[in-house]
Amino acid sequence: MPSKSETYTLGIAEKPQAAKRIARALDEKGKPSVKRLNNVPVYTCTRNEKKIVVVPAIGHLFTLKQIGKTWNYPALDYEWVPTHTVDKTARTKNFVSTFSSLRKKASNVIIMTDYDREGEVIGYIILKYLLKKNQAERMKFSTLTRWDILEAYDNREKELNLGFLNSGLIRHYIDWLYGINYSRALSLSLKHVAEKFKTISIGRVQGPTLAFVVEKENYINLFVPKPYWIIDSEVRVNKETCPAFYEKARIDTKKEAQNIVKECNNLIGAVKDVEENQKNIPPRPPFNLSDLQREAYKHFKFSPSKTLDFAEVLYLKALISYPRTDSQKLPMTLGHKRILTNLTKNGSYKTYCIEIIERKRFKPFEGRKKDAAHPAIHPTGNLIGENLSLNEKKLYDLIVKRYLAVFGERAKQVNKNIVININSHHFEIRGSHIVKEGWIKYYKTYVSYLDIFIPDLKLGEKIFFNFINEKEHFTEPTRRFNESTLLKMMEDEQIGTKATRAGIIKTLFGRGYVVGSVIKPTPLGMAVIEVLQKHYPIIVKPDMTRNLELLMENVQEEKTSVDEAILSKKKELKDMLLEFHKKESEIGIALNMNLLTSEKKSFINLGACPECKVGELRIIHSKKTGKRFIACSSYKNSSIKCEVTYPLPPYGEINRTNKICQFDGLPLMEWKRGRKKEHVCIDFHCLSRKEVGKNGNKTE
Amino acid sequence: MVTKQNRILCPICKKTKNKPKDMYCNKHSLAQKSLKKGYEDWLKAYGIMSWDEYIKNILDFGDLLGILVREVVEYELYFKLN
Numbered sequence: 001m002p003s004k005s006e007t008y009t010l011g012i013a014e015k016p017q018a019a020k021r022i023a024r025a026l027d028e029k030g031k032p033s034v035k036r037l038n039n040v041p042v043y044t045c046t047r048n049e050k051k052i053v054v055v056p057a058i059g060h061l062f063t064l065k066q067i068g069k070t071w072n073y074p075a076l077d078y079e080w081v082p083t084h085t086v087d088k089t090a091r092t093k094n095f096v097s098t099f100s101s102l103r104k105k106a107s108n109v110i111i112m113t114d115y116d117r118e119g120e121v122i123g124y125i126i127l128k129y130l131l132k133k134n135q136a137e138r139m140k141f142s143t144l145t146r147w148d149i150l151e152a153y154d155n156r157e158k159e160l161n162l163g164f165l166n167s168g169l170i171r172h173y174i175d176w177l178y179g180i181n182y183s184r185a186l187s188l189s190l191k192h193v194a195e196k197f198k199t200i201s202i203g204r205v206q207g208p209t210l211a212f213v214v215e216k217e218n219y220i221n222l223f224v225p226k227p228y229w230i231i232d233s234e235v236r237v238n239k240e241t242c243p244a245f246y247e248k249a250r251i252d253t254k255k256e257a258q259n260i261v262k263e264c265n266n267l268i269g270a271v272k273d274v275e276e277n278q279k280n281i282p283p284r285p286p287f288n289l290s291d292l293q294r295e296a297y298k299h300f301k302f303s304p305s306k307t308l309d310f311a312e313v314l315y316l317k318a319l320i321s322y323p324r325t326d327s328q329k330l331p332m333t334l335g336h337k338r339i340l341t342n343l344t345k346n347g348s349y350k351t352y353c354i355e356i357i358e359r360k361r362f363k364p365f366e367g368r369k370k371d372a373a374h375p376a377i378h379p380t381g382n383l384i385g386e387n388l389s390l391n392e393k394k395l396y397d398l399i400v401k402r403y404l405a406v407f408g409e410r411a412k413q414v415n416k417n418i419v420i421n422i423n424s425h426h427f428e429i430r431g432s433h434i435v436k437e438g439w440i441k442y443y444k445t446y447v448s449y450l451d452i453f454i455p456d457l458k459l460g461e462k463i464f465f466n467f468i469n470e471k472e473h474f475t476e477p478t479r480r481f482n483e484s485t486l487l488k489m490m491e492d493e494q495i496g497t498k499a500t501r502a503g504i505i506k507t508l509f510g511r512g513y514v515v516g517s518v519i520k521p522t523p524l525g526m527a528v529i530e531v532l533q534k535h536y537p538i539i540v541k542p543d544m545t546r547n548l549e550l551l552m553e554n555v556q557e558e559k560t561s562v563d564e565a566i567l568s569k570k571k572e573l574k575d576m577l578l579e580f581h582k583k584e585s586e587i588g589i590a591l592n593m594n595l596l597t598s599e600k601k602s603f604i605n606l607g608a609c610p611e612c613k614v615g616e617l618r619i620i621h622s623k624k625t626g627k628r629f630i631a632c633s634s635y636k637n638s639s640i641k642c643e644v645t646y647p648l649p650p651y652g653e654i655n656r657t658n659k660i661c662q663f664d665g666l667p668l669m670e671w672k673r674g675r676k677k678e679h680v681c682i683d684f685h686c687l688s689r690k691e692v693g694k695n696g697n698k699t700e
Numbered sequence: 701m702v703t704k705q706n707r708i709l710c711p712i713c714k715k716t717k718n719k720p721k722d723m724y725c726n727k728h729s730l731a732q733k734s735l736k737k738g739y740e741d742w743l744k745a746y747g748i749m750s751w752d753e754y755i756k757n758i759l760d761f762g763d764l765l766g767i768l769v770r771e772v773v774e775y776e777l778y779f780k781l782n
């Protein structure tokens with residue numbers, strides 16, 4: 001701590017770990033003194049004979065709260081208050097006290113939070129409400145490495161980034177306004193007609209996102225499989241066999257398929273055409289956050305929010321650059337030669353890095369997308385310590401290899417297609433082959449290309465088929481979303497931002513609107529969207545939310561002022577809520593009806609509980625994991641509190657049978673998987689289940 | 701017995717019908733439409749196919765057959781038998 005009389009420069013960092021790194025870099029000896037104030041670590045460093053005190057926040061210390069106490073709508077007036085005063089579980093109180101106590105001796109302030117909208121808002125609110133100042137200097141950095149921090153300090157801006165700040169602030173105001181008013185309107189509509197209280201929350205981005213899931217489910221619920229045929233065939237070429245593809249991938253009628261087979265029944269064709277071309281395959285662009293989230297889901301099944309969490313850890317350890325970025329650009333000023341040289345110290349990447357360095361080509365391949373504040377996600381070159389979890393290590397490896405790949409040469413692929421004519425029907429054999437690996441070598445773990453070799457064949461050469469058959473298939477409904485494809489949908493529909501999308505999906509799970517890794521809406525989620533779509537579609541259509549995003553972008557580019565924008569949105573919201581009010585009872589009745597049916601639907605009664613003999617065995621979906629299991633309904637009855645549970649298989653439909661297992665007397669349930677249907681005991685360990693495993697279906 | 705209730709509620713899910721003369725609620729009406737359209741597709745694909753044969757076939761599809769369509773099929777089968 002500085003001595004009593006001395007003034008100092010106060011630095012606001014976003015998190016404790018970031019504060020530590022920044023202080024270490026700023027202190028000339030690399031050893032800042034650390035004292036705990038209200039249990040918050042406060043770092044004092046010396047630089048150019050000046051004292052700098054670096055203090056961490058822990059994300060947002062303030063939140064918006066309604067002015068006034070009525071629980072009604074519209075609620076249009078709000079103020080910033082310390083989060084701990086409204087949320088008793090928040091751990092922010094000590095941080096608030098620490099900033100307040102350091103205020104008096106702070107001669108000036110430097111904001112050192114992450115350089116983006118949220119970082120700007122976190123810093124500004126502390127500056128205004130705890131340090132009672134209006135202006136501060138701003139450090140901009142994309143990594144927490146020593147050299148980046150020092151550069152950011154030496155070249156710090158004289159004032160805050162107004163574009164970021166205003167667009168960050170307006171985002172908070174708009175989300176608060178829409179979130180609170182929608183949720184109140186819905187909850188009150190239910191309360192007024194059914195005299196029961198249930199909070200029904202729906203945010204402005206959650207509404208359309210949940211609607212995507214529900215619309216898909218509606219489509220799947222109406223689906224009838226349709227027959228079609230394919231022509232399945234195989235040819236012999238130089239003692240090898242390979243599949244041949246008929247000119248029409250899908251044939252609509254059985255008769256047509258049979259005719260084709262009949263007309264090709266001599267099984268001898270001739271080469272009609274040989275097409276050969278060479279394709280250059282450029283590297284995949286450097287990672288922005290959504291590309292990283294998609295790729296991590298594909299290879300490791302990390303949910304987008306998990307990927308962001310792991311990336312945040314890697315960033316705070318100064319191993320990678322700031323992950324919340326849209327950019328696919330890696331400017332030369334990042335010092336790629338230095339990063340690559342540092343990476344050679346890591347044995348796994350050494351050979352590749354040396355190869356790239358020796359080629360002396362440090363201009364990376366880049367994608368089109370840009371970001372005003374940060375470059376694409378890349379490794380800093382710092383060495384990884386032992387304290388990374390397995391998942392963090394996996395994500396780090398993916399990021400490093402993608403980075404190496406952008407310095408690789410284009411790969412070369414040769415494609416060869418041979419068209420075979422048989423009685424005027426055309427079949428094609430397709431081959432492809434990588435002739436030059438280029439960047440693929442560096443990214444090999446995460447990329448694969450087909451390698452099918454086809455020998456040289458001359459025009460007119462005879463080709464013998466092993467068989468040509470028609471094969472019956474049936475169409476399938478579109479696939480449900482997983483977290484990665486839902487995120488992509490939000491991105492395509494331009495709702496939410498790179499920093500918020502993953503969190504919004506997480507909230508839908510948390511509120512019990514959706515379940516499962518293959519995302520299905522719950523009866524509650526279906527009920528809410530159905531009512532809104534019919535009576536108040538503006539909340540669930542993406543248009544309004546997309547327009548709001550546009551407005552917020554305009555504020556960032558200083559085309560519109562915050563006050564102006566908020567005023568017009570408040571007016572719009574007020575009119576919308578007035579409309580809602582007119583329909584309130586209609587909406588309330590529909591919501592109540594739907595909720596009643598959904599509650600019935602969410603309980604499938606499998607039979608009486610064998611333990612307490614009072615409750616019934618029901619299928620319960622865990623809100624947290626989305627997994628389902630059987631539990632007794634007397635669990636909630638405080639005088640019984642029966643804790644019987646049985647695990648359930650994660651897939652297939654479960655129904656009641658009214659039959660009893662001969663082995664242990666427990667209820668039998670019907671378990672449907674595709675076309676297979678069997679009656680099994682609810683207890684996984686029951687002897688009868690082992691019989692099922694051995695003999696297949698027990699009962700049909 | 702045809703009560704006033706029966707006239708306004710969907711016999712499958714007990715939700716209110718759009719119009720009393722509709723057979724089902726909005727969703728089950730859509731499912732019935734999809735079921736009929738499906739039959740046209742199957743008939744075209746195979747050349748010959750009776751309605752009963754079609755129903756028997758699609759019931760075998762497990763989870764691939766939409767749940768609302770299944771509910772309509774099962775309701776109509778039951779209704780016919782009784």
Ligand SMILES: [Zn+2]
Nearest residue numbers: 710713725728
């Ligand atoms: Zn219905």
